[in-house]
Amino acid sequence: MSTPALELSGLKKSFGKAEIIRGINLSIGKSERHAIIGPNGAGKSTLFNLITARFMPTAGSVKLHGEDLRGLQPYQINRKGLSRSFQITNIFPAMTVFENVRCALLWSQGYKYSFWNLVNRSRQLTEGADAILDQINLLGRRDLPAGALSYAEQRALEIGITIAGGADVIMLDEPTAGMSHSETDYITDLIMKVTEGKTLIMVEHDMGVVFGLADRISVLVYGEIIATGKPEDVRGDPRVQEAYLGAALEAEH
Amino acid sequence: MSDQLTTDPSKPAQRMRAGSMSLTLMPWIIAAIALILMPYIFTSNSALTIMNQMWITVIFALAYNMLLGQGGMLSFGHAVYAGVGGFACMHIMNMSDLFASFPLPVLPIFGGLFGIGLAMIVGAFSTRNAGTVFAMISLGVGELIAACSVIIVAFFGGEEGISGDRTYAMPFFGNEFLQQIDVYYLTSFWVILAAALMYLLSRTPVGRMANAVRDNPERAEFLGYSARWVRFYSFVASGFFAGIAGGLFAINYEILTEENLNTASSGVILLVTFLGGVGFFFGPIIGAIVFTLVQTVLSLQTELWAFYAGSLFVATVMFFPGGLAGLLMMHVPVFKLGNAKQLIQPYIKTLLPAAIGILGVCALVEMTFHFRHASIGDDEMTLFWTTFDSHTLLPWLIAGAVALIGIGIAKRNASELKEAWDAANTAGDAS
Numbered sequence: 053m054s055t056p057a058l059e060l061s062g063l064k065k066s067f068g069k070a071e072i073i074r075g076i077n078l079s080i081g082k083s084e085r086h087a088i089i090g091p092n093g094a095g096k097s098t099l100f101n102l103i104t105a106r107f108m109p110t111a112g113s114v115k116l117h118g119e120d121l122r123g124l125q126p127y128q129i130n131r132k133g134l135s136r137s138f139q140i141t142n143i144f145p146a147m148t149v150f151e152n153v154r155c156a157l158l159w160s161q162g163y164k165y166s167f168w169n170l171v172n173r174s175r176q177l178t179e180g181a182d183a184i185l186d187q188i189n190l191l192g193r194r195d196l197p198a199g200a201l202s203y204a205e206q207r208a209l210e211i212g213i214t215i216a217g218g219a220d221v222i223m224l225d226e227p228t229a230g231m232s233h234s235e236t237d238y239i240t241d242l243i244m245k246v247t248e249g250k251t252l253i254m255v256e257h258d259m260g261v262v263f264g265l266a267d268r269i270s271v272l273v274y275g276e277i278i279a280t281g282k283p284e285d286v287r288g289d290p291r292v293q294e295a296y297l298g299a300a301l302e303a304e305h
Numbered sequence: 306m307s308d309q310l311t312t313d314p315s316k317p318a319q320r321m322r323a324g325s326m327s328l329t330l331m332p333w334i335i336a337a338i339a340l341i342l343m344p345y346i347f348t349s350n351s352a353l354t355i356m357n358q359m360w361i362t363v364i365f366a367l368a369y370n371m372l373l374g375q376g377g378m379l380s381f382g383h384a385v386y387a388g389v390g391g392f393a394c395m396h397i398m399n400m401s402d403l404f405a406s407f408p409l410p411v412l413p414i415f416g417g418l419f420g421i422g423l424a425m426i427v428g429a430f431s432t433r434n435a436g437t438v439f440a441m442i443s444l445g446v447g448e449l450i451a452a453c454s455v456i457i458v459a460f461f462g463g464e465e466g467i468s469g470d471r472t473y474a475m476p477f478f479g480n481e482f483l484q485q486i487d488v489y490y491l492t493s494f495w496v497i498l499a500a501a502l503m504y505l506l507s508r509t510p511v512g513r514m515a516n517a518v519r520d521n522p523e524r525a526e527f528l529g530y531s532a533r534w535v536r537f538y539s540f541v542a543s544g545f546f547a548g549i550a551g552g553l554f555a556i557n558y559e560i561l562t563e564e565n566l567n568t569a570s571s572g573v574i575l576l577v578t579f580l581g582g583v584g585f586f587f588g589p590i591i592g593a594i595v596f597t598l599v600q601t602v603l604s605l606q607t608e609l610w611a612f613y614a615g616s617l618f619v620a621t622v623m624f625f626p627g628g629l630a631g632l633l634m635m636h637v638p639v640f641k642l643g644n645a646k647q648l649i650q651p652y653i654k655t656l657l658p659a660a661i662g663i664l665g666v667c668a669l670v671e672m673t674f675h676f677r678h679a680s681i682g683d684d685e686m687t688l689f690w691t692t693f694d695s696h697t698l699l700p701w702l703i704a705g706a707v708a709l710i711g712i713g714i715a716k717r718n719a720s721e722l723k724e725a726w727d728a729a730n731t732a733g734d735a736s
Binding site for chain 2: 104106125126127130131135136138142143144145146147151154155156158159160163164165166167168169170171172213217
C-alpha cells in the first residue's frame with residue numbers, strides 16, 4: 053500500500069484540563085474524498101487546526117505524504133502541498149477578487165519574497181489567476197473588491213484561493229455553512245470540479261453534500277472517531293445512528 | 306449566477322491592463338516636468354528651501370506609508386531611520402578623503418544603507434507582530450536611540466549635533482552644489498527616483514503580500530507566506546528610503562541634531578502621512594506638500610501654526626479617515642458619472658461660509674493669544690491686514706459674529722450638499 057496522503061496517529065489536544073481531541077488515528081489515501089462529520093462541539097474544527105499547525109497538538113503526530121509535520125509553521129505546511137479553507141470566511145476583503153487569487157498563486161509560481169518582479173508584467177500569473185476565476189465562476193466579478201461579493205461568492209472565492217496554489221491535499225472547513233439550497237448545490241459542484249484527482253478532507257454538516265461528495269466518512273464524537281468507512285456502511289452503523297446521524301437525518305427529512 | 310458571466314471578461318480586462326500601462330506613466334512624466342519648472346515659477350531662495358524640505362518630507366512620508374498604509378504597521382519611532390541615515394551621511398561628509406572620491410548625488414545611498422542596517426537589527430525582533438506590540442517596540446526603540454544622542458557623542462555629536470560641508474565632494478560635472486538651486490535639482494532627482502522605486506516595489510510579489518498580510522495575516526500564512534518575513538522586508542525597505550531622506554536632509558541643511566531622531570519628528574511624519582491619506586500611494590505626497598506649506602508659510606504668519614496643523618489633523622482623523630487623498634478619490638465616481646457639475650454650487654454654498662466662519666474662529670484664537678501674551682501696553686494687533694486694539698470690545702464682537710454666522714450658514718447648507726452628493730453618486734447608476 054502506498055503512503056497515505058495524510059496520516060494522523062494518536063493525535064490529542066487539551067486546553068487546560070479539557071481534552072478536546074482524545075486520540076485520533078486516521079489514514080486518508082491519495083485522491084480520496086474524505087468527510088468528517090459529527091455533532092457541534094465534537095472537535096472537528098479543532099482537528100483541522102491541529103493538522104494545519106494553527107494549534108500545537110498535545111500528543112501524537114500528523115504526517116503528510118509520510119513526512120512528520122511537527123514543529124512546522126502554517127506557511128511551511130502550505131508549501132508542502134496542504135491547503136485549507138476556514139469555517140468563517142477568510143479572504144482579503146479590501147483587495148480585488150483577482151488579486152486575492154493572484155496572491156494565492158505567488159508562492160507556488162516561485163516568486164517567494166521577490167522584489168524585482170512586477171506582478172502585472174507576469175502573463176503566467178495573470179492567466180493563472182484568470183483560469184482559477186473561470187473555474188470558480190467569478191470572472192464576471194474579477195475587479196470588484198472581494199468584500200463586496202455575496203456570501204456564496206465569497207465562499208467560492210475562498211475555495212479558489214485554497215486550490216490556487218496547486219496543493220494536492222485540500223482541507224475545507226464547512227464550505228456550505230449558512231447557504232441556501234441552490235447555493236449549496238453550486239458549491240458542491242464546484243468542490244467536485246476543483247478537487248478532481250486531489251485529496252479532499254472536509255468538515256461538513258449538510259448530509260446531502262457529505263453523501264454526494266465523500267468516498268469515505270469519519271464520524272467524530274467528543275474528540276474520538278467512532279466510525280470510519282464508506283458512506284453506506286457509516287449510515288448503517290448503529291453507534292453512529294445513536295450518537296449523531298439518526299437525529300441529523302431525521303432533521304433533514 | 307450565470308447572468309453575471311455573459312460579458313466576455315478577457316477583453317475589457319486586457320484593455321484595462323494595456324490602458325493602465327500608459328496611464329501609470331503619465332503622472333510620473335508630469336511630476337518630473339513640474340519639478341524641473343518649479344524654480345522658474347518660485348524663484349526666491351526661501352521658496353527653494355521650502356521645496357527642498359517638501360521633497361525630503363515626501364520621500365520620508367512615502368517610506369513611512371510603506372509601513373503604515375501598505376504593511377499595516379504603526380510606527381512611533383520612524384524618525385530614527387532617517388536620522389541615523391542622515392548622521393551617517395554627515396560623518397561621510399566629514400571624512401574628506403572618502404567624501405572627495407565620489408560626487409554628492411551618490412551620498413544619500415549611504416544614508417539608505419545605514420537605514421537598512423538599523424532596520425534589519427530592529428526589524429529582526431519588532432516585526433514578529435503588527436498592531437500594538439509593534440507600535441510599542443517602535444516607540445521604545447525610537448526613544449532609546451534618541452536618548453543615545455547625548456550618550457554616544459562621537460556619532461551623534463551630543464546636544465549641538467554634527468555639521469559638515471557638502472561642497473567638499475567630488476565635483477559633479479563641475480558642479481560643487483554651492484547654490485540652493487543645485488541642491489534643489491539633486492533633491493528633485495532623488496524624490497522622483499525614490500518615489501518611482503517605492504511605487505514599483507508595491508507592485509512586486511513582496512509588495513502585494515505586504516497588503517495581504519496587512520489585511521489578513523493568517524490567510525497569508527496559509528498561502529505559503531510567513532507574515533513575519535513579509536513585514537520584515539517591508540520594514541527594511543522602509544528603513545532604506547527613510548535613510549535616503551535623512552541623507553538628503555544632511556545635504557540640504559548640513560547639520561543634524563537630536564531633533565532629527567526624537568519622538569516629535571516621528572510624530573510629525575505620522576501626522577503628515579495620515580493627513581495625506583494612507584490608503585493611496587500618492588496620499589503621503591499630498592500630506593507632505595500640505596504640511597510643509599503649513600509649517601513654513603503659515604508659521605511666518607502666526608506663532609500658532611502648530612495649533613492649526615494639529616486641528617487639521619484631528620479634523621482629518623475624525624471626519625476623513627482616508628485623508629486628503631481619500632477625499633480626492635471620493636470624487637472619482639462622481640466624475641466618472643459625469644455629475645461633477647452638480648456639486649459645484651452646493652460646494653460653494655457650504656464651503657465658502659464654512660471657510661469664512663473658520664477664519665472668524667481663527668481671529669478669536671489669535672486675539673485671545675495676543676490678549677494673553679503680548680507685552681503690557683502693546684494693545685495693537687494686526688490681523689487680516691487690519692490693525693486694531695485687541696483690548697476693546699468691537700473686534701471681538703465682529704470676529705464672534707463672523708464665526709457664528711459663517712458656520713451657521715454652512716451648517717444649514719450642509720444638508721443640501723449631502724443631498725446633492727447622494728444625487729451625484731446615484732443618478733448615473735440607473736442609466
